[in-house]
Amino acid sequence: MEDAIYKVGAIILNEKKQLLVVRKPFKDRTEFILPGGKQEKGENDEETLIRELKEELGISVKSFYFFGKFQGQAVFENIPLVMSLYEVEIDGQPSPQSEIQECLWIDRNYRCLVGAVLSKQVFPTLISKGWM
Numbered sequence: 001m002e003d004a005i006y007k008v009g010a011i012i013l014n015e016k017k018q019l020l021v022v023r024k025p026f027k028d029r030t031e032f033i034l035p036g037g038k039q040e041k042g043e044n045d046e047e048t049l050i051r052e053l054k055e056e057l058g059i060s061v062k063s064f065y066f067f068g069k070f071q072g073q074a075v076f077e078n079i080p081l082v083m084s085l086y087e088v089e090i091d092g093q094p095s096p097q098s099e100i101q102e103c104l105w106i107d108r109n110y111r112c113l114v115g116a117v118l119s120k121q122v123f124p125t126l127i128s129k130g131w132m
Helices: 045-057 116-128
Strands: 005-011 019-023 036-038 060-073 080-091 102-106
Touching: 005 045, 019 045, 019 116, 036 045, 045 060, 045 080, 060 116, 080 116
Parallel strands: 005 080
Antiparallel strands: 005 036, 019 102, 060 080
């Protein structure tokens, strides 16, 4: 897809089987999404995860494993999105930094508004694997 956004995202779960989601300060948009972002020139997925999680949440990556590739509509840009997701074990306590306004731990009974890829694809996959 030529006009698609390609992102690398993190599935970060805590000991309570809660998923870390983030919110950016976009006008008239309140959806939470997964942490991560676009690759910079010459970066691979690992380098993108490490950079984005440090910039956005002040955390380090201890380990990561490929979780899956998901496609849908980008919440903020309203164009196709292709997201490579990784299960990530972190070091540190996440706190909003850079372009992140808020971070939140949610479980399978979440009540906040989340992006379509997260609600329609990622959550069902996590639940079917028994991770949530």
